[in-house]
Amino acid sequence: MRFPTVIFQVTAIGKSVRTLEESVRSVLYWTRHTPYLRFRYLVWVVVEPEGYATDPALYETLRSYGADIWVVPRDYRTPLGTRGKARALQYATEQRLRLGLSRPDVWVYHQDEETCVGQDTLLGISEFVSGGDKLVGAGIILYPIDWSPIPTHVQEFTRSYDDFRVLDSLTMPGNPTAGFHGSHFVVRADVEDSVGWDVAGYSPAEDLTFEIRIRARYGAVFGVLKGFAYEKGAFSMREQLRQRRRWVHGILFAVRRFPGLSRRRRLTIAYSAASWFSALPSVIVLLLSVALHYGPMLYFTSFFTGFIWISMITGYVEGAKLNSAYLGVSPTYFALFWLGLAGALVDVIAPWYALLTRTNVNDFVRKDPVRLPEGARSLGETGEGGWTPSLPRRPVPSVPRPSVHSP
Amino acid sequence: MRRDSPRDPPEGTPPEDPGGQDPDSEGPETDGSVPTRPRPRLVVSEPSLPPEDPLVLDEIDRIISELQTRRENGTSHSSPSPWTMPYSTGATGFPTEDGGGHAGAPSGYFEEHLEAARTAVGRIDEQVGDLETTSASLRQRVAAAESELDRIRSEYYFVRNNGNNGVPSTGNGAPSPPWSEDGLTGSRASAGPEEPGLTSGSFTAIRAASAASEGAVYEGFGVDRYNRTIDSVKAGRARLVILTLGLSALIGIVLLVLVLYSPIVNPPIWVAILPLVWIIPIPYFLLSFRGTQRVLTRNHLNLPEAK
Numbered sequence: 001m002r003f004p005t006v007i008f009q010v011t012a013i014g015k016s017v018r019t020l021e022e023s024v025r026s027v028l029y030w031t032r033h034t035p036y037l038r039f040r041y042l043v044w045v046v047v048e049p050e051g052y053a054t055d056p057a058l059y060e061t062l063r064s065y066g067a068d069i070w071v072v073p074r075d076y077r078t079p080l081g082t083r084g085k086a087r088a089l090q091y092a093t094e095q096r097l098r099l100g101l102s103r104p105d106v107w108v109y110h111q112d113e114e115t116c117v118g119q120d121t122l123l124g125i126s127e128f129v130s131g132g133d134k135l136v137g138a139g140i141i142l143y144p145i146d147w148s149p150i151p152t153h154v155q156e157f158t159r160s161y162d163d164f165r166v167l168d169s170l171t172m173p174g175n176p177t178a179g180f181h182g183s184h185f186v187v188r189a190d191v192e193d194s195v196g197w198d199v200a201g202y203s204p205a206e207d208l209t210f211e212i213r214i215r216a217r218y219g220a221v222f223g224v225l226k227g228f229a230y231e232k233g234a235f236s237m238r239e240q241l242r243q244r245r246r247w248v249h250g251i252l253f254a255v256r257r258f259p260g261l262s263r264r265r266r267l268t269i270a271y272s273a274a275s276w277f278s279a280l281p282s283v284i285v286l287l288l289s290v291a292l293h294y295g296p297m298l299y300f301t302s303f304f305t306g307f308i309w310i311s312m313i314t315g316y317v318e319g320a321k322l323n324s325a326y327l328g329v330s331p332t333y334f335a336l337f338w339l340g341l342a343g344a345l346v347d348v349i350a351p352w353y354a355l356l357t358r359t360n361v362n363d364f365v366r367k368d369p370v371r372l373p374e375g376a377r378s379l380g381e382t383g384e385g386g387w388t389p390s391l392p393r394r395p396v397p398s399v400p401r402p403s404v405h406s407p
Numbered sequence: 408m409r410r411d412s413p414r415d416p417p418e419g420t421p422p423e424d425p426g427g428q429d430p431d432s433e434g435p436e437t438d439g440s441v442p443t444r445p446r447p448r449l450v451v452s453e454p455s456l457p458p459e460d461p462l463v464l465d466e467i468d469r470i471i472s473e474l475q476t477r478r479e480n481g482t483s484h485s486s487p488s489p490w491t492m493p494y495s496t497g498a499t500g501f502p503t504e505d506g507g508g509h510a511g512a513p514s515g516y517f518e519e520h521l522e523a524a525r526t527a528v529g530r531i532d533e534q535v536g537d538l539e540t541t542s543a544s545l546r547q548r549v550a551a552a553e554s555e556l557d558r559i560r561s562e563y564y565f566v567r568n569n570g571n572n573g574v575p576s577t578g579n580g581a582p583s584p585p586w587s588e589d590g591l592t593g594s595r596a597s598a599g600p601e602e603p604g605l606t607s608g609s610f611t612a613i614r615a616a617s618a619a620s621e622g623a624v625y626e627g628f629g630v631d632r633y634n635r636t637i638d639s640v641k642a643g644r645a646r647l648v649i650l651t652l653g654l655s656a657l658i659g660i661v662l663l664v665l666v667l668y669s670p671i672v673n674p675p676i677w678v679a680i681l682p683l684v685w686i687i688p689i690p691y692f693l694l695s696f697r698g699t700q701r702v703l704t705r706n707h708l709n710l711p712e713a714k
Contacts, residue, residue: 022623022624030625116625118628118629119628120633162695164698164702169698171702176694224702226708304693307655307659307693309655310650310658
């Protein structure tokens with residue numbers, strides 16, 4: 001018997017070179033500083049030519065550190081002609097097949113360009129790939145890197161706590177609340193390569209379609225991956241809005257156009273989208289109800305109204321608790337409230353904004369901070385924009401709803 | 408020929424012969440065994456001279472005569488040189504055999520070398536201190552290296568035994584050293600063929616990369632911090648459930664009271680159906696709440712501490 005091999009695969013456009021470098025270094029650092037890992041490893045960096053051209057010297061440096069740099073050829077075409085990140089992922093799949101790495105003893109750990117690993121991540125992967133009977137594992141992502149007290153970063157707290165919901169849903173038959181990650185998940189190489197990433201056209205949420213395919217072919221083979229991954233949030237509300245827009249487009253793509261999706265799963269995903277879309281109307285109805293002095297629905301929803309409010313607040317508070325151990329500063333409850341409110345408004349608007357505007361393969365959020373906000377804890381690297389798609393995880397539940405009748 | 412001192416000048420020798428010093432400079436008095444000038448300040452203690460061989464004394468006399476001849480021939484030296492007498496005979500201030508001594512300033516040559524000797528001694532002292540520091544540092548490094556070797560050894564057996572932490576025994580109770588033939592063979596057998604990219608050069612570079620990345624933010628992402636965070640979330644789980652349900656009920660009651668005590672209005676139908684939108688996400692939130700509690704309950708999310 002021999003240890004399995006884990007490929008740490010960073011798939012990105014590759015323009016945020018400093019961020020990407022840090023991710024690769026985190027893997028190299030912790031593989032060296034973590035004893036008793038039950039796997040051998042490779043580091044793959046899969047980037048687009050324009051990303052490589054941003055800083056070839058840095059990529060060559062990464063290569064000298066032992067990382068394999070794969071530049072997706074400009075003229076590379078998948079059989080179905082997919083574009084965006086799915087194209088690069090499919091290219092990596094084909095390379096594994098070519099190298100004979102598409103085997104049951106090889107696993108692929110997927111990272112976005114800003115996904116740093118820790119010792120816990122590696123130990124979690126080690127435990128998962130060496131013992132379990134699950135074929136795919138996903139874990140919790142924190143957002144402490146380059147953190148600063150701004151609405152977009154506070155909003156990411158809710159995503160961390162929401163990952164518990166994602167993990168539960170993912171490991172349940174049918175994935176009832178449609179949760180999955182585009183990073184911080186490990187999948188057996190032969191399983192990934194058997195379903196591939198190729199779809200017709202541009203899939204804004206390639207990870208969701210990938211999860212749908214895996215579930216359709218292999219069933220409930222998803223498990224909990226212990227250990228956190230460490231990422232960073234968008235640096236502006238505008239970028240947050242664009243990021244969420246892409247997620248919404250991904251969900252809509254899966255519901256409307258993705259072939260092979262069962263009716264049940266289609267309904268599940270559609271419902272998740274509907275609950276997100278309901279956020280903005282809920283706010284409007286709340287305001288109208290107050291203005292019109294009309295609140296009879298509260299006879300039926302009163303308990304759940306409070307429940308939804310508390311659940312939302314819990315997302316921020318518990319998310320902050322999860323992240324706070326890794327932050328240089330902890331926001332006060334007062335700051336948390338106002339910053340969270342601003343961040344939540346972006347998420348409330350996002351699905352409707354997505355309906356009115358279009359996204360494309362170049363619609364990415366920069367991850368190299370150009371200018372860090374006050375109080376940010378970072379290495380202070382600067383660079384220029386462009387980055388890789390993140391994941392369509394439903395970020396914010398919904399929005400405060402019911403109204404009260406004024407006496 | 409009588410000499411009061413082995414270094415007394417021979418008869419006929421001029422009193423001043425500073426061994427190349429400027430004749431006009433202030434020189435020592437040499438008119439007797441009693442010093443007429445203050446004794447020069449010497450930091451070092453004066454050594455006592457052993458009995459000297461008459462042949463040596465004769466040789467000194469010969470040299471002095473030779474030097475005197477040279478001086479008379481106009482070959483005086485303006486500065487000390489290796490082949491001149493270092494100081495004027497009879498003016499050294501060293502004790503004589505009868506217990507007396509000659510006072511007088513030593514030549515600049517003497518002071519110069521004395522200073523050089525002091526400097527050399529000082530440097531030796533510093534270097535001895537440096538050696539002690541270096542030695543202590545080396546001891547620390549050796550200890551660290553030994554510790555790392557222990558870890559390497561442990562890791563080696565871990566890999567060799569496919570994940571079992573037990574260190575194999577050679578039969579006499581002592582574990583096989585990893586560098587033994589047995590160990591090397593086992594290593595190759597268990598490691599299997601090299602994967603693409605996993606070369607020794609790569610690992611060297613990886614080590615360099617690791618060393619170069621000191622101080623990066625991800626170095627704080629250790630397993631102990633992860634476990635503490637998970638423990639913190641788990642510890643507050645029951646309280647959170649109670650708090651969520653309790654506050655939800657409280658808010659619901661307040662809202663109901665407000666509705667009951669508010670005036671009844673009959674809005675247009677399009678307004679009346681609007682609150683239906685509030686119901687849409689309720690199942691989602693319930694599932695999320697249940698799921699979060701379930702995943703925390705069912706899964707042991709902690710990880711073993713890294714050794």
